[in-house]
Amino acid sequence: MTxxxxxxxxxxxxxxVPLLDAALLVIAREAGFFADQGLxxxxxxxNTWSALRDKVAAGLLDGxxxxxxxxxAMSLGLGRAPCETLAPVTLxxxxxxxxxxxxxxxxxxxxxxxDPARGARALAAALxxxxxxxxxxxxxxYSCQHYQLRHWLDLGGLDPQRDVExxxxxxxxxxxxxxxxxxDGFCVGEPWGSLxxxxxxxxxxxxxxxxxxEAPEKVLGVTRSWARCYPATLxxxxxxxxxxxxxxxxxxxxxxxxxxxLALPPYLDRSVAHLSRLPxxxxxxxxxxxxxxxxxxxxxxxxxxAEHLDQALRREGRRLDLAxxxxxxxxxxxxxxxxxxxxxxxxxxxxxxxxxxxxxx
Amino acid sequence: MSPxxxxxxxxxxxxxxxxxxxxxxxxxxGHRVICRLTSPASLNEMVARHAPDVVIIDMESPDRDTLxxxxxxxxxxxxxxxxxxxxxxxxxxxxxxxxxxxxxxxDGLVPGRVKPIIEVAIARFDAFQSLRRELDKTRxxxxxxxxxxxxxxxLMKHQNTxxxxxxxxxxKLAMDRGQRIAQVADNVIDILERLENGL
Numbered sequence: 001m002t003x004x005x006x007x008x009x010x011x012x013x014x015x016x017v018p019l020l021d022a023a024l025l026v027i028a029r030e031a032g033f034f035a036d037q038g039l040x041x042x043x044x045x046x047n048t049w050s051a052l053r054d055k056v057a058a059g060l061l062d063g064x065x066x067x068x069x070x071x072x073a074m075s076l077g078l079g080r081a082p083c084e085t086l087a088p089v090t091l092x093x094x095x096x097x098x099x100x101x102x103x104x105x106x107x108x109x110x111x112x113x114x115d116p117a118r119g120a121r122a123l124a125a126a127l128x129x130x131x132x133x134x135x136x137x138x139x140x141x142y143s144c145q146h147y148q149l150r151h152w153l154d155l156g157g158l159d160p161q162r163d164v165e166x167x168x169x170x171x172x173x174x175x176x177x178x179x180x181x182x183x184d185g186f187c188v189g190e191p192w193g194s195l196x197x198x199x200x201x202x203x204x205x206x207x208x209x210x211x212x213x214e215a216p217e218k219v220l221g222v223t224r225s226w227a228r229c230y231p232a233t234l235x236x237x238x239x240x241x242x243x244x245x246x247x248x249x250x251x252x253x254x255x256x257x258x259x260x261x262l263a264l265p266p267y268l269d270r271s272v273a274h275l276s277r278l279p280x281x282x283x284x285x286x287x288x289x290x291x292x293x294x295x296x297x298x299x300x301x302x303x304x305x306a307e308h309l310d311q312a313l314r315r316e317g318r319r320l321d322l323a324x325x326x327x328x329x330x331x332x333x334x335x336x337x338x339x340x341x342x343x344x345x346x347x348x349x350x351x352x353x354x355x356x357x358x359x360x361x
Numbered sequence: 362m363s364p365x366x367x368x369x370x371x372x373x374x375x376x377x378x379x380x381x382x383x384x385x386x387x388x389x390x391g392h393r394v395i396c397r398l399t400s401p402a403s404l405n406e407m408v409a410r411h412a413p414d415v416v417i418i419d420m421e422s423p424d425r426d427t428l429x430x431x432x433x434x435x436x437x438x439x440x441x442x443x444x445x446x447x448x449x450x451x452x453x454x455x456x457x458x459x460x461x462x463x464x465x466x467x468d469g470l471v472p473g474r475v476k477p478i479i480e481v482a483i484a485r486f487d488a489f490q491s492l493r494r495e496l497d498k499t500r501x502x503x504x505x506x507x508x509x510x511x512x513x514x515x516l517m518k519h520q521n522t523x524x525x526x527x528x529x530x531x532x533k534l535a536m537d538r539g540q541r542i543a544q545v546a547d548n549v550i551d552i553l554e555r556l557e558n559g560l
Contacts, residue, residue, distance in 0.1 A: 013539075029537075042539055047421050050429035051463070054420075054444070058458045079433065080444050140426065141433045167405065168430035170423050265552060266537045 003340045006038060007233040013042045014220075015052045015064030018172050018268045020190040021092030021218045022065050023258055023278070023289050027244040030261045036243070037236035045266060048170045049140045050079075056221060057083040062230075063237070065091055066221035069305045072328045073142035074221075076320070078312055086227055087219035087302075088333035089238050093294050095217045095287040096145055096208030097193025098152055100185040101178050104134060105203040112204050112284060119205035120156025127163060134184040135165045137174060147308045148211045149187040172271065178202050189217065190279070190287055191272050198274040209286035216301050227333070235337035242338060245290035248280075255280060295334070302329035370478065371413035372396045373404070373422060379489040383417065386481045404428055408442065413467075415475055416442055417482050420461040428465055443468050445475060453479060460486040505543040512546035515553040 016022040025043055028034045034041040044061065046052040053074060055061040071085035100110055100123070108126035110119040123134070138145040150160050160166060169177055174186045178201045185202070186192075196202035208215065220241065227234050248254050255278040262268045262278075281288050288294050303325060310320035370392050374380040377398075384394045395411050404427045408416065418425055432443050445454070445464040453476060457464065462482045466475050509531065516527040534545045 043537060044539075047423045048426040048429070050426050050444075051420055054458060054463070058455055060458055079429070141430045166434050168426045168434065170426050173423055264534070265548065266534055269552075 003342050004037075004235050004239065004337070005232040007236050008230045009062070009233045010038055011040050011042075012062040012233070012237075013044050015044050015046045015055060015061040016267075017046055017049060017052065017065060017170070018271060019065075019095075019192075019218070020262070020268070020272070020278070020287060021095055021289060022267065023248070023262060024091050024241050024244045025065060026261050026267055027248055027258055028240045031244065031247060031257075033240040033243040033247070034237075037240045039233070039236055039240065043266070047172075049143075053080065056085070056223060057081075059223075059226070062226065063220055063222035065218050067140055067143040067145075068216045068219050068302070069142045069144065069147075069309060070140070071219065071221045072302070072306060072325060073309055075224075075324050075328055076309060076313065076318075078142055078309060084224035085221050085328065086224055086333070087221055087297060087329055088227065088234060089220045089241055090216045090295050090297055091218040091220060091241070091289070093214050093216055093288040094207070094209040095189045095285060096148055096187055097190065097204045097285055098149065098185070098187045098206040098208075099174075099178070099193050099196045099202040100134075100205050101181075101183070101202050102200060104130075104184045105205060110203070110205045112206065116152060116206035116210040117155035120152050120154075120158065122156075123205075124156040124158050124163075127158070133162075133164050135167060135182070137167050137169045137177065137183045137186040137188075139171055139188055140168060142309060142312070144208060144212065144215055144217055144305065145187040145189070147305070148208045151211050152187075152206050175199065175201055190285060191268065191275060193285070194279075195271055195274055204284070207284045207286070209284065212304075213286075214288075214301070215305070216298060219297075224327070234333060235340060238334055238337040239341045242292070242295055245295055249290040297329045297331040297334055299326060299329045299331070366474070367391050367393060368414040368474065368478065369411065370394045371407065371411055371416045373398075373416065373418040373424060373428075375419065375422070376489065379486065382489055383482050383485045386485050387478065390477070390481060392478065405431065413442075414470055415445075415467070415478055416465040417478075418463050418465065420458065420463045425463060431465075432468065442466065445472075445479065450476065453483075456483050460490060462486050508543055508550065509546045512549040512553075515549060519553055519556070 014025060016025055029041055029043055049067060052064050053070060056064050057074065071087040073079055074083045074085040076082065105111065108122045110122040113119060136149060138149050140146065153160050153164065158164060167183065171188050171192050174188050174192050175196045177183045178186065178196055193204055197204050222234060248258060259272060259275060259278040263272050279285065279287055306320055306325050313320055370387055372380055372383055372394055375398055380396050384396050387394050397407060404424050408431060416428060418428060428442065429444060442465040445466050457479055460483055464479050512531060513524060513527040516522060516530055517524060531542050531545055535542045538545065
């Protein structure tokens, strides 16, 4: 028995960018967890983060998978006109890979090591021998990819303004741009990092999990006005996503099934063809997609990301206000939704633990 | 020398017919228009070289993120472009997003000068949409059945399914994308044929 009122808005369109951490949205749709909540959800693939952001702000999408810093950046008016946005549920932690083009990795002898600083120092040492400053791509100015890339550069004593050229490209363009020689490296979410390595275009030299372990990576983002208009719909979305995560964690066969769904043309299509299994919490990328500790909004983790937004605000003579931060990452929606979803639904006990490293698939 | 109301507009759109429609209309209004197809990572140079006052870009263009971040990443750029999201005019913005127009303007340009340009672009994007709907309708009615059959055949072969499952797959894809089955069939044919040709 659930105590959730009926959804005010049963037909929804949610945006996503082709990345492994769209998995919970895909599972919730394909395995029927949205339907169980009385929701008919269309998942609409977006070519760019900026278009996704603007469509959510304009109400053309009900909500979307978002980069973790995006809702707060939107609320603060960073990168576009302010639009108060919430992150009521986290969709993933970790997942980013820092990749150097094969020839640059070769020339600098940069490679993946336990200490991510080694690769950065190797690149720094090779800098004088390079014909031009390496052109490094990330996915959005207010993203963990950007901040992790800067962090990594900093470990090698590299200046992001002087020593390299930073550009923004959407994730699905990274590998082709690297193969075309247009960029010399990138920081991006899966599957694009492992795909670059698989194709021999680049080499993973560090991961987001090494630089910022367990950082929230993607969230579900909805505008505050949307959440206010459709509280029961939001609660049902949260419950459906939680169920999707529980289902994924419950059985290795479900991870296999998930990868098959992700490989469908409307989702990630051929970009996951190189994966033999859905990597859950595997070294070195340590992508995490399920478990309450992943999904529940974590204001503390959000605060460390918010420091970077604060720096951006200071350049405009502004300061981050804690009220915005708290409102954006408040776990209240998550807690209330799961509480209301009722005792009976969770009678089976606590959700199963996430899959261990050695996922026998 | 162009008249003082004339602005330099960079138009980034892979739909050549639509781009021509927008260019014609804006040139008619006395603006200078530079048309470009999208090409990865070259947008920075294009903006630096042409120094446009306004950039009109297809909302769905994969180049949009590059443009969107330009003002933030290149602080030394003397002409930072910013997303035209004038809070005082949400209707224009909404209309633009609905038909797939995004506009970026040089920071500090008076919104009143930009609005007519964006309205022209919106009108042409809208007109193009209806035009294409009409074209598609006539062209597709004839061969629709055939294309669905072909897509079903390819799916049966590649996904190792029977006819019933293949049709269900097409129908589901259509629902997911909010498209008609024939449109999805075209995509499936396109992808699977490319796959067969080893591309």
